Amino acid sequence: MPIPAKPVHVPDSGIPPGGDYVPIRWPRTFMTWTGANLDIIPLTGDLSCTAGSAGIGIPSGPAGLGMPTFDLKADQLPNMDGGLFKSVRATTRDITIPVVIRGVDRISAIKLHNRLLGALNPNIGPGWITVSEGDGIARHIECYYLSGGEGSETRDNAGFTWIKYALVFRAMDPYWYSNAERQYDWTLTQESSTPFLSSSAYPSFFPMRISAASFQPDGTVEVVNDSSVESWPVWSCVGPATGLILENRTTGKSFKMRDAFTVPSEDTMTVDTNPGVKTVTLKSSGTNLWPEMKADSALWSLHPGKNVLKVTAVDVSINTLIRLHFVPRYLSYIGG
Known part of the structure; x- marks a missing residue:
């Protein structure tokens, strides 16, 4: 049966009161x-x-x-x-x-x-x-x-x-995925990276990548996942780099290679954390590097909102590059 009621409370729509709001002209979907x-x-x-x-x-x-x-x-x-x-x-x-x-x-x-x-x-x-x-x-x-x-x-x-x-x-x-890939770089000089155009390794629906903001004083980078759904990053680690540790300080999880393991110079270690993939390989030979991981490692995700990340390695050079890239995913075609 119908419930007799009158609207005594209206949820905040974000529109200023008083009728001064001017509707935004919005192109069609x-x-x-x-x-x-x-x-x-x-x-x-x-x-x-x-x-x-x-x-x-x-x-x-x-x-x-x-x-x-x-x-x-x-x-x-x-x-x-x-x-x-x-x-x-x-x-x-x-x-x-x-x-x-x-x-x-x-x-x-x-x-x-x-x-x-x-x-x-x-x-x-x-x-x-x-x-x-x-x-x-x-x-x-x-x-x-x-x-x-x-x-x-x-x-x-x-x-x-x-x-x-x-x-x-x-x-x-x-889940729906963004058409813009996010990218963050860590280098020896801790300089901000510049945007890169998509390469042939990526689908054509990635028109751009977004580079990192400046480093914080302690060497951490704040990565924003602008979604209410967790995202799974892919890491590309160009050597040399020994004892690599990838930390998500927001969630308390970390990925660790053995202290004695070194990513070779001019080679790349790829860490794909995506569900159903979960691989750690060397690009030149395709070698499976799972045996080189520490037992307490986690292939962690980026939680919704801000994630404070830190990369640690020793025996690096000016050629060392640690790159994080991920594609945000959403609940709906308009976000969420």
């Missing part, structure tokens, strides 16, 4: 699908076909772009009400995107239709949904096409020059 064949197809394109012979558009709101679904584990309590919380994890995510393909003629519509189906094919691997908000910030999520492209030739779903689908995608990793 732009969405693309990048197939495993690297074909980038705009999903919020031009349905009027004024800029080309065919276009794809989203006629109504997609679903599944916000928070992921969580699985809560609990033990039932004997002879008591309720349960005892044990753990929580985010499950896989399904995303539904309704699209309309329209062409100026039948041939144009068929060509764009076939191009989209080729980019959706999950047999060749996953693709990426990328969403750019009006502020220019873009985030992407890796997923597989699941269903919806079977098609229906009913009057409401298809015509001579158009066809409508409700495409369903499944993301094994339910």
Whole structure:
């Protein structure tokens, strides 16, 4: 039954009282699908076909772009009400995107239709949904096409020059990732690094990297993970460096190599902390360096917010470089 109530308390919206707030003009959201064949197809394109012979558009709101679904584990309590919380994890995510393909003629519509189906094919691997908000910030999520492209030739779903689908995608990793990689460098001179352009080793959706701020007096660096979800860094350690220690003083965890182990000169040790990867290798030979780690080491993550990090090593030179790079991940396509 309805609950009679009146609004006696309004949550703070951040808008100044008195009606003086001027709404911000905000460009429309732009969405693309990048197939495993690297074909980038705009999903919020031009349905009027004024800029080309065919276009794809989203006629109504997609679903599944916000928070992921969580699985809560609990033990039932004997002879008591309720349960005892044990753990929580985010499950896989399904995303539904309704699209309309329209062409100026039948041939144009068929060509764009076939191009989209080729980019959706999950047999060749996953693709990426990328969403750019009006502020220019873009985030992407890796997923597989699941269903919806079977098609229906009913009057409401298809015509001579158009066809409508409700495409369903499944993301094994339910989090959205930033399109900008963060980067921090430690060198012998403790100078701030300069931004680097993405190399061929990184996907094309990383347009830039963000370099480190200046060092604190004790040699620590404050790394900000601007998300409410933990992020997993990748470390590149260019030798020489002996007894390397990577500390996260905010969480109290550290990664330690044996005191006698030295990263060779002009070689690189890569430490990948990402779940499902967790590797420590030497670049030149691919040698597994797990035996060279101390037993109390942890491949730690960056917690949400500020993380105070410190790198320690001996027998270093001006060629020594310790590089941290990570990609923030988010609960939703607009952040969180």
